[in-house]
Amino acid sequence: MNVIWRTLLVMLRAKRIRRREGTLPLDAVSRIRLTTLPTDIDVLRHMNNGRYLSLFDLGRWDMTTRTGLGDAFRDHGWYAVVASETITFRKSLELFQRFDVETRWIGRDDRAVYMEHRAVVDGEIYARAIIRARILRRSGGSVPHDELFAAVGLEGDMPEVDAWVHEWAEHVRLPAARAEAPSVWE
Numbered sequence: 001m002n003v004i005w006r007t008l009l010v011m012l013r014a015k016r017i018r019r020r021e022g023t024l025p026l027d028a029v030s031r032i033r034l035t036t037l038p039t040d041i042d043v044l045r046h047m048n049n050g051r052y053l054s055l056f057d058l059g060r061w062d063m064t065t066r067t068g069l070g071d072a073f074r075d076h077g078w079y080a081v082v083a084s085e086t087i088t089f090r091k092s093l094e095l096f097q098r099f100d101v102e103t104r105w106i107g108r109d110d111r112a113v114y115m116e117h118r119a120v121v122d123g124e125i126y127a128r129a130i131i132r133a134r135i136l137r138r139s140g141g142s143v144p145h146d147e148l149f150a151a152v153g154l155e156g157d158m159p160e161v162d163a164w165v166h167e168w169a170e171h172v173r174l175p176a177a178r179a180e181a182p183s184v185w186e
Helices: 002-021 049-067 069-076 145-151 163-172
Strands: 030-035 078-089 098-108 113-121 124-137
Touching: 002 030, 002 049, 030 049, 049 069, 049 078, 049 098, 049 113, 049 124, 069 078, 069 145, 078 163, 124 163
Parallel strands: none
Antiparallel strands: 030 098, 078 124, 098 113, 113 124
């Protein structure tokens, strides 16, 4: 439950920063400062591996709010869903340790947009995640990139992601939601 309160606090802070400093460009890095709380740790007394992804969501909320994407989503009836994600850990975050969540857009492919999140302590990366997200319409279907970028005033286009990200996305892809996907262990 504490992540919902953190989410609300991050969104309120992001709105306040946007009013004071203006809209954050889509190619900027967003940073939020967090602390590892007792509800974030596991029995080994460090941040639970699943909690990182929940806290990286906060980075996406901050970025979405500060760049104006949240307004575009609301105005057009769009929403984002995470289609796939991968995370790599270097060092453990300990109880009450302060760290930054850094978030930035890293590119797109023909169907999705990609973000990178980092857990950073004193300029050093402790964990990194790559997120593949789809932008969908509440009325059904996906939002084309040109329509998405035009809604937030992005001139030109977001770059293609690196080749390894394409390969990763292809290797972890599951069948479409309407296709069959039987659970058969081989």
